[in-house]
Amino acid sequence: MTFRRKLLTVFALTVFLSVAAVTGLVLAVTRSAFEKTEGQRTAALITQFQQEFKHQGEEVARRVDTIAASEPVTRMATTLNGAASSTPADSAGYFELAKSMAESRQFDFLELVDGHGTIISSAQWPAKFGYPEAAFENLSASSEQGAFLKQEELQDSTALGLFAVRATRVGDHPIYVIGGRRLDKSFLSALDLPVDMRALLYQNRGDHFSPDLLLDPSSGENISEGVKPAEKFAPLIEAVRQYNQEMTGIVHWSSDQADDEVFHAIPLRGVGKERPLLGILLIGNSRRSYVELKRHIRASALLVGGGGIVLAILLSSWVAARVTRPVGQLARAARSVAAGNWDTRVEVPGTDELSQLADSFNRMTTELLTQKERLVQTERVAAWRELARRLAHELKNPLFPLQLTVENLVRARMQSPEQFDEVFRESSRTLLAEISNLKAIIGRFSEFSKMPHPQLQQVSVNELVRGVAQLFQAQLQAPGREPIDCKFEFDERLGPIAADPELLHRALSNLVLNAMDAMPKGGTLTLRTKPYDGKVIIEIADTGSGLTREECERIFTPYYTSKQHGTGLGLAIVQSVVSDHGGRISVQSEPGRGTTFMIELPSNPDTLQGTKS
Amino acid sequence: MRPFDWRWLVVSSLLAGALAADAETRTQYGGTAHVAMRAAPTSLDPADGTQPDSFARRSLTMLMFDTLVTTDENEHVQAALATSWQASTGNQRWQFRLRHGVKFHDGTPLTAEVAAASLRAANPSWNVLVDADSVVIERDGADPELLAELALPRNAIAKRNSDSKPSGTGPFHIVDWQPAKRLTLAAEEACWRGRPFLDGVEVEMGRSFRDQMMALDLGKADWVEVAPEQSRRISAEGRLLASSLPIELMALVFTRDVKSADDRMLRESLALSVERGSIRSVLLQGAGQPAASILPNWLSGYAFVFPTDADLPRARHAREQVRTIPTWSVGYDGSDPVARLLAERIALNARDAGLSLQPTTANAADLRLVRISLASPDPWIALANAAALTGMPPVKSTGGSVEDLYAAEQAALATQRIIPLFHLPVSYAVATTLKNWTLRRDGSWSLADAWIGSGKP
Structure with a gap:
């Protein structure tokens, strides 16, 4: 991954994490605030319900008081107390009294019950006269108390009501007036509900949840049908029924979370020792505002995050470009220097770290160039010295016989003229020989300085190498010296290359000669060809004495030789030939384990085509 | 408290009627009696089987139509449109001789053919024949109850016209008929039994017990129905109550x-x-x-x-x-x-x-x-x-x-x-001005002989 990409990733990640962290924090705070508000609103509504309950209860109790003290009830109590025993026939005249009084007092429920708990008159279920009031014991005990909840059985259903009981005592047998108002939609509608809140009432009856028992003032008769099926309340209702305590739950009306409502379920209990669970008040709070706020925050976070990431990408691209441009320039300059352009320089735009780096780079190349020039100068001097030494050495050897020969001629002229002619002839031969030797030395130096430019043509490397080997085959097996085995390891797949066969033959001959010189005690000469990465490899390996590391490093230096009588130009010529062919020569050797020269030559198909054309 | 005994109602109502008749025995012609009822018949045809039987319908029928025979309070058969009758073949064949000079409200005379047609319409399973001025009824088997059957209002003799207002021979004829709402009857001057005392009878139909009682209290009705469960209270309030035997x-x-x-x-x-x-x-x-x-x-x-x-x-x-x-x-x-x-x-x-x-x-x-x-x-x-x-x-x-x-x-x-x-029982509340009304044993009432008095007992 490039530095620019790394920088971009870091920037984008930083922005994303920052936005995510802020969003999460805002959501958490929002949720906390919403829950707190919801709790406050629910508590307020519960308080309001309780106040309404108390107010309605007081009103019910007041009206029941009025009925109990009314003239018809008092007269009825008097009449029934006068009878020896109360029978339906005795109370038949009061059969419709409860209904008429309930209508006048606006009661949903009104029953007149005798001291034995037998219903004399019932407004809500007139046909129930003569039957015992089911909860008479609890009701008679509550005759002087306030209002209470009671589940009233009706003809085909039950109803939850707010009841009060009062006794009319004329004689020994009191008459109980049990009046109440239905806890229904109108009661719930009387609650001043805040926006997004609603109150429902579930009448607890039966063993299982029933949608028909759920009253919702905001819907029709009940909410068992429609877009909000009442069955959704079943888990919450069942939980309250099971644990008989306040519970809170979320009702999911649809897949849209905005339709969810949080319901607080409050059990409503009746009177008596067991305080039965008669109803469940459900206070619902819509989560729409919260969900929409949450969505708004998320959308904003996404927008901000997305924008931030885009901005981060742009910013990081700009910053990365500003940061990496000098670095890139430095890299390109370094590659240029590596390619040999020692005078490469980079721009120094400012004074920051990268500018200082660029300045240092420039100073480094300047210093390298200076040192290189110095080194070249030094090497040039050293080369001249070496040349001078070699020339002196080469020339000194023939000159000394020349001097001796001339001195011998002089001495012979002076001391024995009779032998002078003979000495002269011998000295002349010696002089000519040495002069010839001098000419040869000078010729080799001249030849080195006049290396011809390769004349490329189609050359089969294998054939060329094989030709060189055949040239030296006789010498390899010459009598008077230890035999040298010659091995060929040619890759026959090699095609022709563009090369100058004469120069290449000469270079290979030099290498074979060197190998033979390295194996005075015989050995194995291996000639190997192979393709490698679009190039042609030619290896000449011997099993001779090998070279030291220092010799390996200097072996291609002109005039350097490890031989006793070498000019030090052979390998220099080889390197020059290989280099002129666009190739490269290297050496691998260890003392005592032989030496391998490896020539890499380009196939040069394009050059070959050009040559053909 | 002792249970209320319906018998007292009957006794009291009969006693009240007797007292009224006794106190004001001089009959008066004229006046219209107003009757209210819950029933709302849509047809006045006695033989219309689609109409539910009710005491009110029976009563209305007998105001406008006559049967061949009637029964008295002792269940004895009395002559009506038939002056005599004779059973033969073991009560399987009955011959009724019709009264002469009887005319329907439309002026046409009562004939054996018309009577036979009326009986056939009411009893499709009967074989009703005409023999001169007699009507002959042949049954599949012995029918000792035929006379009682013929005394039922549904066997009243009616001459059916095209205007949905059948013509009868009873004491009143139809003046106005609004099905299920109102019926206005007028005294038939040429009734074979003599002209009724009342000039007419107006009947309001489809009225609830409560509305009927209010109409009675307001003087807009002279004869109203009383629900059985209300009869004791009505009687206790001192109103004139007529109750039948439990029928x-x-x-x-x-x-x-x-x-x-x-x-x-x-x-x-x-x-x-x-x-x-x-x-x-x-x-x-x-x-x-x-x-x-x-x-x-x-x-x-x-x-x-x-x-x-x-x-x-x-x-x-x-x-x-x-x-x-x-x-x-x-x-x-x-x-x-x-x-x-x-x-x-x-x-x-x-x-x-x-x-x-x-x-x-x-x-x-x-x-x-x-x-x-x-x-x-x-x-x-x-x-x-x-x-x-x-x-x-x-x-x-x-x-x-x-x-x-x-x-x-x-x-x-x-x-x-x-x-x-x-x-x-069937109970009726009666205005004190209405005199000489009759409550039959079958629960129906009759105003054929009733008249409007001063209201004093």
Whole structure:
């Protein structure tokens, strides 16, 4: 991954994490605030319900008081107390009294019950006269108390009501007036509900949840049908029924979370020792505002995050470009220097770290160039010295016989003229020989300085190498010296290359000669060809004495030789030939384990085509 | 407190009538009597079987039409349009000689052909023939009850016209007829029985008991119906009340026959669970008599042998014989104020026995709470008519003895198509100005001889 990409990733990640962290924090705070508000609103509504309950209860109790003290009830109590025993026939005249009084007092429920708990008159279920009031014991005990909840059985259903009981005592047998108002939609509608809140009432009856028992003032008769099926309340209702305590739950009306409502379920209990669970008040709070706020925050976070990431990408691209441009320039300059352009320089735009780096780079190349020039100068001097030494050495050897020969001629002229002619002839031969030797030395130096430019043509490397080997085959097996085995390891797949066969033959001959010189005690000469990465490899390996590391490093230096009588130009010529062919020569050797020269030559198909054309 | 006895109502009403007649015996012609009723017939044709039988319809019929024979208060047959009659072939062939000089309200004379056509229309199964000025009725078998049958209002002789206003020979003729709403009658000057005292009778139909009573209180009605449960209060308020003997049967009628042994046990359980005594005391306010028989005791003489008290242990025992308890729907007349309470109470009683009844005003129900107006003071005719109305097998007179009647009723009850509950009287509140009215034993009333007085007793 490039530095620019790394920088971009870091920037984008930083922005994303920052936005995510802020969003999460805002959501958490929002949720906390919403829950707190919801709790406050629910508590307020519960308080309001309780106040309404108390107010309605007081009103019910007041009206029941009025009925109990009314003239018809008092007269009825008097009449029934006068009878020896109360029978339906005795109370038949009061059969419709409860209904008429309930209508006048606006009661949903009104029953007149005798001291034995037998219903004399019932407004809500007139046909129930003569039957015992089911909860008479609890009701008679509550005759002087306030209002209470009671589940009233009706003809085909039950109803939850707010009841009060009062006794009319004329004689020994009191008459109980049990009046109440239905806890229904109108009661719930009387609650001043805040926006997004609603109150429902579930009448607890039966063993299982029933949608028909759920009253919702905001819907029709009940909410068992429609877009909000009442069955959704079943888990919450069942939980309250099971644990008989306040519970809170979320009702999911649809897949849209905005339709969810949080319901607080409050059990409503009746009177008596067991305080039965008669109803469940459900206070619902819509989560729409919260969900929409949450969505708004998320959308904003996404927008901000997305924008931030885009901005981060742009910013990081700009910053990365500003940061990496000098670095890139430095890299390109370094590659240029590596390619040999020692005078490469980079721009120094400012004074920051990268500018200082660029300045240092420039100073480094300047210093390298200076040192290189110095080194070249030094090497040039050293080369001249070496040349001078070699020339002196080469020339000194023939000159000394020349001097001796001339001195011998002089001495012979002076001391024995009779032998002078003979000495002269011998000295002349010696002089000519040495002069010839001098000419040869000078010729080799001249030849080195006049290396011809390769004349490329189609050359089969294998054939060329094989030709060189055949040239030296006789010498390899010459009598008077230890035999040298010659091995060929040619890759026959090699095609022709563009090369100058004469120069290449000469270079290979030099290498074979060197190998033979390295194996005075015989050995194995291996000639190997192979393709490698679009190039042609030619290896000449011997099993001779090998070279030291220092010799390996200097072996291609002109005039350097490890031989006793070498000019030090052979390998220099080889390197020059290989280099002129666009190739490269290297050496691998260890003392005592032989030496391998490896020539890499380009196939040069394009050059070959050009040559053909 | 002692239970209210309907007999006192009858006695008091008759006494009131007698006193009125005694105090103001000088009859007066003129005036119009105003009558209000709950029934709302859409046809005045006596033979129209699509119209439900009611005491009001019977009464209206007898204001406009005459039958061949009538029965007096002792159930003795009296001549009417037929002056004489003769039975032959073992009461299978009857010949009635028509009264001469009788004319219909449209002025046409009463002929044997018209009378025969009228009887054929009312009784399609009869073979009615004309023999000179006589009408001959031939039955498939002996029919000793034919005279009583002919005395029924539905067998009144009517001449049917194209204007839906049949013409009769009764004391009043039709002046205006608005079906189910209003009927205006005028005295028939040429009535063969003589002109009635009243100039006319105006009948308001489809009026509730409450509206009728208000009309009476406001002086807008002279003759109104009173619900049985209201009769005691009306009487206690000092109004003039006319009540018949218990002639109306209130019963639960199943809409289908017994299907299985379980069904039979459940019906028996229901019959045993109903607390007729409490219902009569409270819901009916002491009116009527608890009944377990179709015919009232005054009609049959043996009704007391049918126990009417609830027997909850037996009811539960019977119910426990059945594994699956269905929920029966009990239909009742929604316009009848006491019917709903009765249905609810019966459902409550049934619940005590472990049965499940659901009161409903829907027409489709497993059983219905019905009021059956017993057709005639003749027990055989009343029983046969009740059996026909409730889907029981036909009841045919076999000799006329009480034993036969008992056996016939017993057989009818054994079908368990019906659970008798009460025998109720028919009560009317009468304006004190209306004199000389008549309340027949079949529950119908007559103003043929009534007149408008000053109102003083």
